[in-house]
Amino acid sequence: MKKIMVTGASGQIGTELVSRLRQIYNTDQVIATDIKKASTQGASGPFEILDVTNSQAMYEIANKYQVDTIIHLAALLSATSEAKPLLAWELNMGGLLNALEVSKTLNCQLFTPSSIGAFGPTTPNNNTPQETIQRPTSMYGVSKVSGELLCDYYYNKFGVDTRGLRFPGIISYITPPGGGTTDYAVEIYYDAIAKGSYTSYISQGTFMDMIYMPDALEAIITLMEADSSKLKHRNAFNVSAMSIEPEMIAAEIRKHIPHFKLAYQVDPVRQAIADSWPNAIDSTAAKEEWGFNAEYNLEKMTKEMLAHLSIKFAG
Incomplete structure (x- = not known):
């Protein structure tokens, strides 16, 4: 390029x-x-x-x-x-x-x-x-x-x-997502900082790659x-770095915000889309053919997301 x-x-x-x-x-x-x-x-x-x-x-x-x-x-x-x-x-x-x-x-x-x-x-x-x-x-x-x-x-x-x-699903603290099924995995961090709680439109136990x-x-x-x-x-x-469900993210958030609460109000449309997707995909071809390697797991990502969003909300 x-x-x-x-x-x-x-x-x-x-x-x-x-x-x-x-x-x-x-x-x-x-x-x-x-x-x-x-x-x-x-x-x-x-x-x-x-x-x-x-x-x-x-x-x-x-x-x-x-x-x-x-x-x-x-x-x-x-x-x-x-x-x-x-x-x-x-x-x-x-x-x-x-x-x-x-x-x-x-x-x-x-x-x-x-x-x-x-x-x-x-x-x-x-x-x-x-x-x-x-x-x-x-x-x-x-x-x-x-x-x-x-x-x-x-x-x-x-x-x-x-x-x-x-x-x-792609998770970021800089630009909000725009209408994806996996958006909950971004919103949960924003609400954790802003409100101390989050209501998920994706049900407990729904695994998706992120x-x-x-x-x-x-x-x-x-x-x-x-x-x-x-x-x-x-x-x-x-390509994928992690396969996670809402409770797993909440558990990581509570390591930093112990009072964080997670509730559910399932959106039937997005839940149906999520249910039709895999729980976890195999990234072997990407690793073998051009060296794909994800640096961030859930623990490392959560720590960084909360740190950056705390600064963002404080500003």
């Missing part, structure tokens, strides 16, 4: 990824784009307004800056996609197709994230393999499986250097810099 365009740069991943990329590759080499400009982006580097469903606009920006890499993050997340399925298909698939076409035309590397949402209720629940049954029951999952196949097609048919990760944001960012960068000849799976590597 030398000159990088990021779509969806104002989102949960994009906000932090742009900052990290600019630290590594130089501010002027990373072009942030989104349908709106986040206040945090200010004058920190190149920014362009972009609706990713507008193929011509995407091409013109990529060509203007002569980018060699597109990191395509613009998409609706799982719960929002279920509420607005037609918009989810138009944005998630239309935007990706445009990014692939621009990458093909300008000979760019392309990263786009998939998700554990690409799995479904008939997928093996534990130690979910890299290659397995994928029959998701949500529009988000349908778009992610379709995206994986589309990226494979553009690699095999046109030689586009497509790469991707099946992300689990990863702390610094590990997620490092995974994207490491994969994009990896030797192409060593990548067998390319577009949908399983």
Whole structure:
């Protein structure tokens, strides 16, 4: 990667990824784009307004800056996609197709994230393999499986250097999440500091894979810099740092905030999505093919989340 365009740069991943990329590759080499400009982006580097469903606009920006890499993050997340399925298909698939076409035309590397949402209720629940049954029951999952196949097609048919990760829930203290099923795992830390209690919309005992944001960012960068000849799976590597359920997070929080209370008010829509996902996925292929390694476990992440959020709320 030398000159990088990021779509969806104002989102949960994009906000932090742009900052990290600019630290590594130089501010002027990373072009942030989104349908709106986040206040945090200010004058920190190149920014362009972009609706990713507008193929011509995407091409013109990529060509203007002569980018060699597109990191395509613009998409609706799982719960929002279920509420607005037609918009989810138009944005998630239309935007990706445009990014692939621009990458093909300008000979760019392309990263786009998939998700554990690409799995479904008939997928093996534990130690979910890299290659397995994928029959998701949500529009988000349908778009992610379709995206994986589309990226494979553009690699095999046109030689586009497509790469991707099946992300689990991503936990961060910097940017709030935006409509995902795993958002509870971020909200619980915010409410622990702000209120000393949290009411979870996901039921007790519901295990899902998670990863702390610094590990997620490092995974994207490491994969994009990896030797192409060593990548067998390319577009949908399983990655996870931990498989956890609400009570486990609460127990870790109580080590720092002993009076913390956890209650439940289950959201049927998000619970149904969570129940259709695996309990724990196998990240062996990512480790073997490009050296994926998560630094943070639940204990280390919780300590850091609470420390940073305490400062954030105090300010």
